[in-house]
Amino acid sequence: QANWAEEHPENPSGGKFAATWDVITGKTELPGNNSQWYFEASRPILNGEADTPIAEFPYFTFLYGDMHPHMLTMLYYALAFGWMLSLLIYPINRMKWPERILSLCIAAVVFGSFSASHTWDFYPFLGLAVITLGWSIWQTKPGPTKATVLVIASFVVAFVGLAVAFYSPFTHWFKTEYMSIILWTGAKTPLGDYLIVFGLSMFIVISLLVKESLGDLKRAYRKWPDFKTLTKILVLISLVLIYLVSSLIWKSNYQVLRLGLFILIGLGYQVFFRRGQSKLQMLTWILFSIGFLLTLLVEFVVLKGDVGRSNMVFRMYIEAWFYFGISSALALTLLLAGIKKWPQWASIPWIIVLALLVIGSLSYPYLATGERIADRWPNITNPPKTLDGAAFMLGEADASAPAIYDDEGKPLNISRDYEAIKFMQDNVSGSPVIIEGNTVEYKWGSRFSVQTGLPSVIGWNWHTRQHNSLLDGAWITKRIDEVANFYNTIDLEAARKFIAKYNVEYIVVGDLERARYNPEGLTKFQNLVMDGSLAIVFGDNTENTTTIYKVTTK
Structure with missing residues (x-):
C-alpha cells in the first residue's frame, strides 16, 4: 500500500485495492506471521481483550486439524439432518410398523450419541428432532386433533426414551461438575x-x-x-x-x-x-x-x-x-x-451486496489455506509432504535437520520421539498404561498418549481436571507429583511400587524426560533392566534415541 501511494500520489487510496490484488495474484505476501491469517479468524469477538471467546467455524476446524469431539460429531450432524429431512418427505406415521421401529431405533442411536460424544449438541438436536417428528405427523392429519396429538406424543416418547436408554450406561457412570449454568456478567458480543x-x-x-x-x-x-x-x-x-x-x-x-x-x-x-x-x-x-x-x-x-x-x-x-x-x-x-x-432498484443493489459478502467470505479459505500450509515448524523449510499428521516431528524432508522443540531453553530433538511413537502404534495392542514426562498445558508433555491414544498415568493437566471435576484438584496435583517422583527417585523399590500401583506396562525416556528429570533417577531404569524388572523394546538407552521400556515383572 505504501509503495502504491508513492507511485500514484494522485490516488493514494487505491493502495488498498492494489495491495489486495497483489496478494490475490501472489505478487506479494500478507504482512505478519502465518498464523495471524488463519488462526485469528477464530477469535473475532472482542479480539485481543480479556473476554475474547473462541468463535470457531467448520472450515477452521478442519484447517486447524485439532481432533476434538466437535469435529468428530460433524459426521453425525449429517446423519441427524438426513433423518429429519426423510421425515418431511415420508412421515413416520405413514410407514409400516417394521419401518417405524427401524427408523426410530436408527434415529435414537444417532441423536443419543451426542450425549456421549459431544453433550453440547444433545439437547438442541434432540429438541429439533422432536419438532420435526411432531410437525411431520401433524402435516398428515392422521385423525382428529386429540388423536393426532396422542400419535405425536407416542412417537416422541418412544424416540426420546430410546435415545436416552441406548446411552444410559455411559450417562449413568459419567459424572461431572459441569452440570449447571449461571448468568454471564462479562463483556457482551458487539x-x-x-x-x-x-x-x-x-x-x-x-x-x-x-x-x-x-x-x-x-x-x-x-x-x-x-x-x-x-x-x-x-x-x-x-x-x-x-x-x-x-x-x-x-x-x-x-x-x-x-x-x-x-x-x-x-x-x-x-x-x-x-x-x-x-x-x-x-x-x-x-x-x-x-x-x-x-x-x-x-x-x-x-x-x-x-x-x-x-x-x-x-x-x-x-x-x-x-x-x-x-x-x-x-x-x-x-x-x-x-x-x-x-x-x-432492489435486485441490483441486493445482488451487489450479496456478491461482496460471498467474496469476503471466500477470502478466508483462499488466503488462510495457504498460510496454514506455510505455518511449519520453526527453522524447517522443506517438511515432508505426506498425510501423516505426525511427520512434523521429522524436520526436513531430506533428514538434513531434525525438528527441535524449545522446552524452556532446553532443545529437544523430537524426531527421536517420532520413531518411538510409530513403534508403539505398530507393535502395542490393547490399552496398556504408559508413563511419560508431564508438563504444563501447550508444551511437549503427554506426546505419546496424544499420538497413540494409550492411557497414561497422568494426561493433559487441565483436561484431566475437567474430566474428573468432582474430585478435589489436589488429587490431580498429587498424581503429577508422583510422576515426577517416579522419574527422579533412585529407589528401585519405590519405582516398583509405583509401577504396580498404576499397572504401568511401558515407560518412556526421551529428550523430554532427560531435560526435566534428574539424570541419577533415570539411571535406575538400566538397573531395573539388569535385574529383569524391565526390558528395552525400543531404543538403546542412550541420548541418541527415545527409549521405551516394557515392564516384565510387577
Whole structure:
C-alpha cells in the first residue's frame, strides 16, 4: 500500500485495492506471521481483550486439524439432518410398523450419541428432532386433533426414551461438575463482531424475511383506516413498547439482542401466524430460529465452573453454523427463484451486496489455506509432504535437520520421539498404561498418549481436571507429583511400587524426560533392566534415541 501511494500520489487510496490484488495474484505476501491469517479468524469477538471467546467455524476446524469431539460429531450432524429431512418427505406415521421401529431405533442411536460424544449438541438436536417428528405427523392429519396429538406424543416418547436408554450406561457412570449454568456478567458480543461471524447468513435469511413480510405489511397499511380504534391503540402501544425494550437492551450492551428482537418478532410471525407457507419455507424459518437462539443464549448464560465463556460461545456457534448454513442455502434458493420479479432498484443493489459478502467470505479459505500450509515448524523449510499428521516431528524432508522443540531453553530433538511413537502404534495392542514426562498445558508433555491414544498415568493437566471435576484438584496435583517422583527417585523399590500401583506396562525416556528429570533417577531404569524388572523394546538407552521400556515383572 505504501509503495502504491508513492507511485500514484494522485490516488493514494487505491493502495488498498492494489495491495489486495497483489496478494490475490501472489505478487506479494500478507504482512505478519502465518498464523495471524488463519488462526485469528477464530477469535473475532472482542479480539485481543480479556473476554475474547473462541468463535470457531467448520472450515477452521478442519484447517486447524485439532481432533476434538466437535469435529468428530460433524459426521453425525449429517446423519441427524438426513433423518429429519426423510421425515418431511415420508412421515413416520405413514410407514409400516417394521419401518417405524427401524427408523426410530436408527434415529435414537444417532441423536443419543451426542450425549456421549459431544453433550453440547444433545439437547438442541434432540429438541429439533422432536419438532420435526411432531410437525411431520401433524402435516398428515392422521385423525382428529386429540388423536393426532396422542400419535405425536407416542412417537416422541418412544424416540426420546430410546435415545436416552441406548446411552444410559455411559450417562449413568459419567459424572461431572459441569452440570449447571449461571448468568454471564462479562463483556457482551458487539454487533459488528457478530456480523463478521454470521453476516452472510444473516443477510440472506433477513432478506427472505423482509421479502415475505413486506406484502403483509403493505396490506395491513392499506387496511389501517378500517381498523377499530382499540386495535390501532394496541398496535401503537406495541410499537412503542418494542422501541423502548430495544433501547433498553442496547443501553444494557446487549447489541446482538437488539437486532435479535426484531428478527425474532419476524420469525415468530412467519412460523406461527402466516398461512400458506411451503415446507421449504417453514424448514428455513425453524432451522434459522434454532441457530439464532443458540447464538443469543451465550449472551446471557455460561457453563458454571468453566473458563469464561469460551467454550459456551465455541460450542453453540459451531452448531449454529450448520443451522445457519442449511437455512441460508434454502433461503437463497427461494430468493433467487423469484428475483426476476423484483424491481431493478432492489435486485441490483441486493445482488451487489450479496456478491461482496460471498467474496469476503471466500477470502478466508483462499488466503488462510495457504498460510496454514506455510505455518511449519520453526527453522524447517522443506517438511515432508505426506498425510501423516505426525511427520512434523521429522524436520526436513531430506533428514538434513531434525525438528527441535524449545522446552524452556532446553532443545529437544523430537524426531527421536517420532520413531518411538510409530513403534508403539505398530507393535502395542490393547490399552496398556504408559508413563511419560508431564508438563504444563501447550508444551511437549503427554506426546505419546496424544499420538497413540494409550492411557497414561497422568494426561493433559487441565483436561484431566475437567474430566474428573468432582474430585478435589489436589488429587490431580498429587498424581503429577508422583510422576515426577517416579522419574527422579533412585529407589528401585519405590519405582516398583509405583509401577504396580498404576499397572504401568511401558515407560518412556526421551529428550523430554532427560531435560526435566534428574539424570541419577533415570539411571535406575538400566538397573531395573539388569535385574529383569524391565526390558528395552525400543531404543538403546542412550541420548541418541527415545527409549521405551516394557515392564516384565510387577
